Amino acid sequence: MHSNRYCNRIIVLPFSVLLEIRVKPDNSGVVTDGVKHSMNPFCEIAVEEAVKLKEKKLIKEVVAVSCGPQQSQETIRTALAMGADRGIHVEVAGKDYETLGPLQVSKIMAALAKKEDAQLIILGKQAIDDDCNQTGQMTAALLDWPQGTFASEVSLDGDKVKVVREIDGGLETIKISTPAVLTADLRLNTPRYATLPNIMKAKKKKIANVKPADLGVDLTSRLEVLKVEEPPQRQAGVKVETVEDLVGKLKETGRI
Amino acid sequence: IGFFFFSLLQPTDNILPLSYKDPRWEGVEMERFADEADVVIVGGGPAGLSAAIRLKQLANEHEKELRVCLVEKASQIGAHTLSGACLEPSAINELFPDWKERGAPLHTPVTEDVFSILTEKHRIPVPMLPGLPMQNHGNYIVRLGNFVRWLGEQAEELGVELYPGYAAAEVLFHEDGSVKGIATNDVGIAKDGSPKDVFERGMELHAKVTMFGEGCHGHLAKQLYKKFNLRENCEPQTYAIGLKEVWMIDEKKWRPGRVEHSVGWPLNRHTYGGSFLYHLNEGEPLVALGFVVGLDYSNPYLSPFREFQRWKHHPFVAPTLEGGNRIAYGARALNEGGIQSLPKLTFPGGLLIGCSPGFMNVPKIKGTHTAMKSGMLAAEAIFPKVTAESLDSETAGLHVPEYAEALKNSWVWKELYAVRNIRPSFHNYFGLYGGMVYTGIFYWILRGKEPWTLKHCGLDANQLKPAKDCTPIDYPKPDGKISFDLLSSVALSGTNHEGDQPAHLTLKDDSVPVARNLAIYDGPEQRFCPAGVYEYVPLETGDGMRLQINAQNCVHCKTCDIKDPSQNINWVVPEGGGGPAYNGM
Numbered sequence: 105m106h107s108n109r110y111c112n113r114i115i116v117l118p119f120s121v122l123l124e125i126r127v128k129p130d131n132s133g134v135v136t137d138g139v140k141h142s143m144n145p146f147c148e149i150a151v152e153e154a155v156k157l158k159e160k161k162l163i164k165e166v167v168a169v170s171c172g173p174q175q176s177q178e179t180i181r182t183a184l185a186m187g188a189d190r191g192i193h194v195e196v197a198g199k200d201y202e203t204l205g206p207l208q209v210s211k212i213m214a215a216l217a218k219k220e221d222a223q224l225i226i227l228g229k230q231a232i233d234d235d236c237n238q239t240g241q242m243t244a245a246l247l248d249w250p251q252g253t254f255a256s257e258v259s260l261d262g263d264k265v266k267v268v269r270e271i272d273g274g275l276e277t278i279k280i281s282t283p284a285v286l287t288a289d290l291r292l293n294t295p296r297y298a299t300l301p302n303i304m305k306a307k308k309k310k311i312a313n314v315k316p317a318d319l320g321v322d323l324t325s326r327l328e329v330l331k332v333e334e335p336p337q338r339q340a341g342v343k344v345e346t347v348e349d350l351v352g353k354l355k356e357t358g359r360i
Numbered sequence: 361i362g363f364f365f366f367s368l369l370q371p372t373d374n375i376l377p378l379s380y381k382d383p384r385w386e387g388v389e390m391e392r393f394a395d396e397a398d399v400v401i402v403g404g405g406p407a408g409l410s411a412a413i414r415l416k417q418l419a420n421e422h423e424k425e426l427r428v429c430l431v432e433k434a435s436q437i438g439a440h441t442l443s444g445a446c447l448e449p450s451a452i453n454e455l456f457p458d459w460k461e462r463g464a465p466l467h468t469p470v471t472e473d474v475f476s477i478l479t480e481k482h483r484i485p486v487p488m489l490p491g492l493p494m495q496n497h498g499n500y501i502v503r504l505g506n507f508v509r510w511l512g513e514q515a516e517e518l519g520v521e522l523y524p525g526y527a528a529a530e531v532l533f534h535e536d537g538s539v540k541g542i543a544t545n546d547v548g549i550a551k552d553g554s555p556k557d558v559f560e561r562g563m564e565l566h567a568k569v570t571m572f573g574e575g576c577h578g579h580l581a582k583q584l585y586k587k588f589n590l591r592e593n594c595e596p597q598t599y600a601i602g603l604k605e606v607w608m609i610d611e612k613k614w615r616p617g618r619v620e621h622s623v624g625w626p627l628n629r630h631t632y633g634g635s636f637l638y639h640l641n642e643g644e645p646l647v648a649l650g651f652v653v654g655l656d657y658s659n660p661y662l663s664p665f666r667e668f669q670r671w672k673h674h675p676f677v678a679p680t681l682e683g684g685n686r687i688a689y690g691a692r693a694l695n696e697g698g699i700q701s702l703p704k705l706t707f708p709g710g711l712l713i714g715c716s717p718g719f720m721n722v723p724k725i726k727g728t729h730t731a732m733k734s735g736m737l738a739a740e741a742i743f744p745k746v747t748a749e750s751l752d753s754e755t756a757g758l759h760v761p762e763y764a765e766a767l768k769n770s771w772v773w774k775e776l777y778a779v780r781n782i783r784p785s786f787h788n789y790f791g792l793y794g795g796m797v798y799t800g801i802f803y804w805i806l807r808g809k810e811p812w813t814l815k816h817c818g819l820d821a822n823q824l825k826p827a828k829d830c831t832p833i834d835y836p837k838p839d840g841k842i843s844f845d846l847l848s849s850v851a852l853s854g855t856n857h858e859g860d861q862p863a864h865l866t867l868k869d870d871s872v873p874v875a876r877n878l879a880i881y882d883g884p885e886q887r888f889c890p891a892g893v894y895e896y897v898p899l900e901t902g903d904g905m906r907l908q909i910n911a912q913n914c915v916h917c918k919t920c921d922i923k924d925p926s927q928n929i930n931w932v933v934p935e936g937g938g939g940p941a942y943n944g945m
Contacts (some may be wrong), residue, residue, distance in 0.1 A: 142435070294556075297547045300526050300563040301393040
């Protein structure tokens with residue numbers, strides 16, 4: 105039974121993103137070998153929010169989950185150093201990792217949420233390497249849970265969650281019931297540093313290893329990447345001396 | 361009042377190290393968490409990692425417990441590593457005789473070794489006779505960052521605690537003056553020196569012995585030299601700057617295992633330096649190429665970066681790069697002083713390893729094998745002392761002079777002794793050619809047995825001539841295909857730092873840059889910094905210029921700290937995790 109005083113368990117999904125990537129020579133993807141993996145900045149904010157809720161004694165336990173190869177364990181350790189209680193590493197490696205997308209991750213999250221009996225799932229709003237902005241929404245749909253996305257403020261109110269969302273027109277405040285999925289936007293909080301003593305303590309916290317097959321999730325992708333290209337080289341600008349020159353040039357290039 | 365206000369509004373670069381005494385810091389929790397290890401190692405490069413590995417190998421062999429902690433300022437092991445590199449496998453053969461089975465990334469044995477003297481349009485080949493220091497038979501072309509990463513994996517397997525992303529910022533001392541350990545830097549300080557909400561004090565790591573392996577011109581080593589007078593009997597260290605790019609070239613031009621070195625153009629005969637170009641053999645047609653300029657150059661108008669860019673257009677070099685794509689860029693200072701510049705290596709509570717004291721064999725342009733060996737020798741000297749039943753020491757921090765002894769009796773010393781006169785021999789009227797003749801006679805024939813030891817010229821920073829006595833160099837504009845501009849190059853290094861932190865390039869005196877560097881030397885820091893950190897920009901109001909420090913661009917090469925003619929720039933370590941993101945450099 106859910107106590108109406110506080111939520112019991114939050115799952116956060118810190119993603120590691122690739123930084124400083126380059127496109128593979130055959131344009132089939134990006135080079136991942138040896139590239140620096142870092143926790144996605146929006147996920148740092150999500151982890152921070154979960155830890156803050158725990159510090160306010162509104163929730164009991166924060167579980168950090170990451171899907172990916174061995175390096176994902178580093179991301180989970182960082183989350184543990186920030187204050188998560190335990191971690192779950194869903195092992196996805198090799199070819200499966202290259203095609204891992206929001207749909208597969210959402211299925212994994214949905215399965216885990218049920219298994220762990222979570223009341224809240226908090227994710228970053230999007231990963232900065234693929235900019236999909238889909239995982240939170242898909243997870244909520246698969247679980248048939250309400251969602252509070254682009255959250256810039258979160259407060260718990262009994263068994264409801266008040267979320268202030270950043271939208272194009274300004275801010276929208278909604279109240280949703282738990283269990284729910286939230287995605288963190290930039291202004292939600294400022295993540296704390298993972299200090300060295302906490303990293304050392306985090307080495308003693310548990311990270312469980314799980315395979316997607318154990319959760320009954322099929323990783324086959326419904327998408328095929330046809331081509332990945334670098335953005336076109338920026339052309340140098342041209343300076344003109346007078347307004348007449350400017351008008352002339354605009355006419356020349358067919359702009360006016 | 362007006363003047364006082366104006367100076368308050370000026371960005372003060374001189375914030376670090378903070379004194380925490382001003383009122384903004386009242387009530388902030390300043391206590392530091394402390395932990396104990398047997399050995400703490402500063403720096404996760406070849407020397408530090410080899411030391412850590414050797415310690416754990418010995419511990420396992422003798423069935424002793426040993427806690428070894430290593431801190432490294434890069435966000436991951438290898439991300440701040442940059443080198444040519446042609447690795448001589450002597451040290452790795454000793455450390456891991458089974459390195460091949462363990463998957464060490466030594467995939468490219470050297471198959472061709474080419475040395476040239478370049479003129480503006482032509483090339484004079486120099487035969488690579490066996491016995492010449494640059495000869496590379498038996499060596500491997502490696503991507504040192506990947507090799508270091510592999511060393512890190514071996515270290516972790518052996519039980520070393522690696523902490524990348526944490527910079528050692530302060531040396532800690534016992535009451536008796538011996539080294540107690542280090543403290544990592546505080547994080548969460550705003551650019552103006554005030555505490556942010558996320559402010560966290562650094563952590564103290566105490567150890568019986570602390571090994572300092574910060575690489576060339578380490579910032580903690582600077583403090584140790586002063587504190588323990590380690591440099592009183594040696595010459596000042598002399599340096600060079602090495603700039604490097606990695607290119608994916610047209611497969612038709614690819615000759616895996618080929619090593620090319622050159623001297624001469626575009627440098628004149630009095631400026632030490634040269635180029636390298638190595639064809640890797642790791643599946644893709646990659647070449648690692650770069651340019652080294654001795655930092656004892658005298659013309660303040662010289663820009664090592666632009667020399668590098670224009671060298672690539674030489675008719676012997678450009679064809680290899682045509683049709684190719686540049687994928688990486690970086691730079692780092694390297695030491696050239698050899699034996700003459702080696703400081704005292706040990707002091708109570710600690711010792712120096714690797715390129716920090718400086719074991720590079722300059723004519724071979726190799727320092728990795730000697731750095732690794734120095735780490736291993738240090739570990740072997742420390743091990744019996746830290747695991748002894750009863751610690752018989754005069755000081756709380758252990759002194760291990762046995763390390764220096766072992767080094768003197770090792771192949772590192774023999775090698776460095778034999779080549780000690782080659783670099784200083786360039787300081788003659790004939791410059792480069794005099795040096796080559798000297799090398800030919802005294803090294804190749806006599807193996808360095810001459811009874812004299814030549815001196816260097818003193819501090820690199822003192823070698824600049826005033827701008828009015830020198831001619832500006834007319835560098836060609838980058839063509840965007842083979843040569844490039846500075847800012848797009850810096851972007852490729854992946855360097856980044858948290859923006860809201862005090863600038864880690866500090867000035868001892870804010871007025872010196874404009875009053876001295878700009879006035880006398882035309883602001884050489886604008887030219888020798890390979891990352892565009894230093895810019896002289898006009899003041900917003902009135903006449904005159906000011907020095908703008910774009911600390912975020914810094915690639916941690918240390919050249920500014922070395923070459924500033926006023927020795928006014930003091931490089932300190934920024935928040936851990938910042939800096940370049942080199943991948944297999």
